[in-house]
Amino acid sequence: MEDSTMRMFSDVAPFRRDPLSFLVERGTTATEPLMPLAFGMRPLFLLTDPDYIKPLLKMPEEVMDKGPMVKKVRAVTGNNVTVLGGEENKRRRAVLHSVVGRTAVEGLTPMLARETRMAIAEVMKDGTFDARQFGASVALRLVSVVSFGANALSPEDVEIVIQALRQAMVELANTIFGPLQMPWAYLAQRRRIEGFKQDMIGVVRRVRQRAPESAIIRSYGELGLSDRDTADEILTLLLAGHDTTGATVAWLCHTMATMPELADQIAAEADAVRDDEGEIDFAKLASATTTTAAVREVLRLFPPGYWTGRGVREDVEFGGRKLRRGTAIIVSPWLFHRCSRFWEAPNEFRLDRNYTAKAYIPFGTGPRVCIGQALAFLELQIITLEVASAMRLVAKEPLGAPVPGVHLSPPAIPMEARERQSIRTSPSKNSGLASDEFTSSELAEPFRSGCPVHAHGGT
Numbered sequence: 001m002e003d004s005t006m007r008m009f010s011d012v013a014p015f016r017r018d019p020l021s022f023l024v025e026r027g028t029t030a031t032e033p034l035m036p037l038a039f040g041m042r043p044l045f046l047l048t049d050p051d052y053i054k055p056l057l058k059m060p061e062e063v064m065d066k067g068p069m070v071k072k073v074r075a076v077t078g079n080n081v082t083v084l085g086g087e088e089n090k091r092r093r094a095v096l097h098s099v100v101g102r103t104a105v106e107g108l109t110p111m112l113a114r115e116t117r118m119a120i121a122e123v124m125k126d127g128t129f130d131a132r133q134f135g136a137s138v139a140l141r142l143v144s145v146v147s148f149g150a151n152a153l154s155p156e157d158v159e160i161v162i163q164a165l166r167q168a169m170v171e172l173a174n175t176i177f178g179p180l181q182m183p184w185a186y187l188a189q190r191r192r193i194e195g196f197k198q199d200m201i202g203v204v205r206r207v208r209q210r211a212p213e214s215a216i217i218r219s220y221g222e223l224g225l226s227d228r229d230t231a232d233e234i235l236t237l238l239l240a241g242h243d244t245t246g247a248t249v250a251w252l253c254h255t256m257a258t259m260p261e262l263a264d265q266i267a268a269e270a271d272a273v274r275d276d277e278g279e280i281d282f283a284k285l286a287s288a289t290t291t292t293a294a295v296r297e298v299l300r301l302f303p304p305g306y307w308t309g310r311g312v313r314e315d316v317e318f319g320g321r322k323l324r325r326g327t328a329i330i331v332s333p334w335l336f337h338r339c340s341r342f343w344e345a346p347n348e349f350r351l352d353r354n355y356t357a358k359a360y361i362p363f364g365t366g367p368r369v370c371i372g373q374a375l376a377f378l379e380l381q382i383i384t385l386e387v388a389s390a391m392r393l394v395a396k397e398p399l400g401a402p403v404p405g406v407h408l409s410p411p412a413i414p415m416e417a418r419e420r421q422s423i424r425t426s427p428s429k430n431s432g433l434a435s436d437e438f439t440s441s442e443l444a445e446p447f448r449s450g451c452p453v454h455a456h457g458g459t
């Protein structure tokens with residue numbers, strides 16, 4: 001290979017070897033807000049200055065959009081909210097906001113807590129479990145009940161959804177990170193994708209009318225989305241909402257296992273935020289400051305969305321550079337969260353950090369900030385409180401390294417669970433979501449003992 005060609009690709013090998021160290025090293029040694037990366041012909045930059053995060057992520061869409069990654073995601077999950085821009089993105093976000101936005105999630109608290117306790121009761125039966133599996137399982141369970149309602153899916157449909165999710169995760173990883181495909185391999189992939197889409201469309205048709213008014217699937221009706229578009233949206237939410245939250249739950253379990261005093265404090269906060277019936281009271285969650293800080297710190301140390309990208313659509317001056325149309329920019333929460341330029345002892349778990357800092361972006365920022373952030377944060381608070389309340393955790397092995405894929409995933413985290421307090425799994429009387437009362441365990445059954453998506457070779 002000629003020297004100039006080698007230079008053009010010189011960052012590929014070190015990135016492939018260890019992407020996480022590569023990002024932090026580039027962030028730490030950066031001399032400019034936008035550092036060029038040698039990944040091939042397309043001009044590519046890494047954003048390294050937190051002062052530029054907001055200006056970049058808030059740029060008008062005509063100038064900067066979600067970039068080349070959108071095409072790849074669209075190939076698997078179709079035209080959904082994550083890849084759509086403009087008015088259609090706003091319309092779909094508005095609908096989601098009405099169900100999972102900051103003010104809307106309060107009403108979901110009893111249902112989320114009840115589902116969480118059922119998931120905990122399952123792992124406590126055996127006494128040992130893998131925190132990665134547990135995290136993904138409980139997160140999938142919660143995002144499923146928010147999307148479909150607790151009793152809307154038949155056991156057969158649960159299986160179909162799980163299969164579709166599993167396949168979508170594999171295809172997403174292949175599409176984003178895999179080598180360029182030969183035409184016949186591409187066509188075979190198109191057929192596989194169409195296969196699980198048809199299955200999801202079938203689920204949507206069967207479930208749409210049965211689902212409670214409060215479920216996300218019903219809200220899409222307001223938009224007049226076709227069954228196919230609804231299926232794409234639901235699959236996207238399940239993908240975006242279970243791998244991410246699930247990974248964070250796993251890290252939180254490990255943190256509580258290795259810091260028993262912290263776990264005790266969280267268990268005490270769990271007692272303090274319960275109402276007279278023993279249910280978590282949303283209004284009291286603000287007082288659970290240690291729990292909230294622990295969730296924030298784990299999201300800093302292990303941001304599941306560890307990178308995102310933007311693409312330049314119109315020549316523009318930004319970060320001291322003239323960027324040509326077609327240029328791509330990587331924004332990496334991992335880089336910003338782990339860089340010693342922005343945090344003291346960035347690799348240490350500390351509870352007294354400033355989470356309003358510009359370098360803290362687990363959910364992104366700007367108009368495309370994570371639409372599920374209020375739901376995810378509430379889920380994480382509830383799961384952490386309920387886990388600490390019910391179990392004393394003991395890690396059985398030293399923690400392995402995080403695994404960078406579509407999201408940043410934990411390795412297997414084998415744990416032992418000792419009962420701290422017996423767990424209440426009967427439906428709460430005052431759930432406020434009568435149509436969502438969990439009675440038949442239809443949805444829960446296949447989610448038992450680990451996440452079915454991750455248990456069979458998903459990313």
Ligand code: HEM
Pocket residue numbers: 066081082083089093100143236237240241242244245248303304305308309361362363364365367368369370371372373375376
């Ligand atoms: C700990 C959990 C989560 C983390 C760390 C996380 C992180 C992120 C990040 C960083 C983005 C912005 C990407 C960008 O700017 O390009 C994003 C977008 C998104 N997230 Fe999340 N997320 C989480 C949970 C969820 C949940 C529970 C849902 C759904 C209920 C969800 C749905 C979405 C969607 C639909 C988008 C795309 C929004 C748009 O492009 O308009 N996420 N997420």
